[in-house]
Amino acid sequence: MHLLIPAAGMGRRMGSDRNKLLLTLMGKPILAWTLLAAEAADDVTSIGIIGQPADQSDFQQILGELSLSKPVQLIQGGDTRQESVYNGLQALPADAQRVLIHDGARCLATPQLLNRCAAVLLDCPGLIAAVPVKDTIKVVDPTGVIQDTPDRKNLWAAQTPQGFDVQLLKQCHDKGRTLGWEVTDDAALFERCGLPVRIVEGEETNLKVTTPVDLAIAEFILRQRLGL
Numbered sequence: 001m002h003l004l005i006p007a008a009g010m011g012r013r014m015g016s017d018r019n020k021l022l023l024t025l026m027g028k029p030i031l032a033w034t035l036l037a038a039e040a041a042d043d044v045t046s047i048g049i050i051g052q053p054a055d056q057s058d059f060q061q062i063l064g065e066l067s068l069s070k071p072v073q074l075i076q077g078g079d080t081r082q083e084s085v086y087n088g089l090q091a092l093p094a095d096a097q098r099v100l101i102h103d104g105a106r107c108l109a110t111p112q113l114l115n116r117c118a119a120v121l122l123d124c125p126g127l128i129a130a131v132p133v134k135d136t137i138k139v140v141d142p143t144g145v146i147q148d149t150p151d152r153k154n155l156w157a158a159q160t161p162q163g164f165d166v167q168l169l170k171q172c173h174d175k176g177r178t179l180g181w182e183v184t185d186d187a188a189l190f191e192r193c194g195l196p197v198r199i200v201e202g203e204e205t206n207l208k209v210t211t212p213v214d215l216a217i218a219e220f221i222l223r224q225r226l227g228l
């Protein structure tokens with residue numbers, strides 16, 4: 001199955017002066033950990049890395065050091081994650097049926113999670129990895145006053161991988177561009193098009209490395225996982 005890795009961000013919340021996926025985690029760039037998981041996932045057959053031109057040489061160096069066995073294509077990213085994924089979809093082979101989309105920043109996702117999502121995607125048009133919410137979530141108005149407390153039983157925190165039928169997702173992205181939809185995950189486009197998105201149990205350790213504290217948490221998780 002094709003895997004698209006959005007990796008074209010700027011890492012602003014990380015406070016980084018460069019793409020946070022180039023930051024070192026346990027001796028390797030964050031992106032390298034994500035690529036190693038993709039390499040180890042038997043159901044992933046090809047990898048598309050969506051990145052900014054300025055990062056291309058760094059990405060090529062990472063790929064040279066990893067020597068992956070699977071075909072890898074570098075795709076130009078956009079100004080938003082949504083635009084980057086749109087570009088990634090255009091770069092897929094014309095006969096691509098299904099695609100997994102996985103944030104480069106979610107570098108601790110296991111190959112098993114990628115494989116589980118790929119397997120479920122054979123039987124549905126759209127899915128996301130997600131975990132139940134542990135905190136009580138509040139809906140707050142612009143003045144900072146709580147408006148609602150949704151029932152936590154119905155709340156899940158979306159992760160990636162997110163997987164879709166390629167043609168349907170392309171149509172949803174096209175509609176989003178036409179109507180000016182601005183979304184933070186691809187499932188939202190599917191939902192707005194009235195298409196079903198299934199939940200696949202994610203992993204508590206599948207955090208998105210976003211702020212400096214996430215880097216420390218990621219290192220802790222990796223040390224535990226590597227027995228260090």
Ligand SMILES: Nc1ccn([C@@H]2O[C@H](COP(=O)(O)OP(=O)(O)OP(=O)(O)O)[C@@H](O)[C@H]2O)c(=O)n1
Pocket residue numbers: 005006007008009010011012013014020021050077078079080081082084085103104105106208209210
């Ligand atoms: N224009 C963009 C923005 C984000 N991403 C990717 O989407 C994933 C999730 O985005 P996020 O964690 O927000 O990364 P950044 O956009 O770099 O972070 P920030 O919002 O703090 O700048 C990341 O792997 C990031 O590289 C992307 O491919 N293209």
Ligand SMILES: C[C@](O)(CO)[C@H](O)COP(=O)(O)O
Pocket residue numbers: 081103157158159160184185186208
């Ligand atoms: C796609 C995602 O990882 C699901 O939780 C999240 O929406 C990405 O958000 P970001 O602001 O682009 O990091």
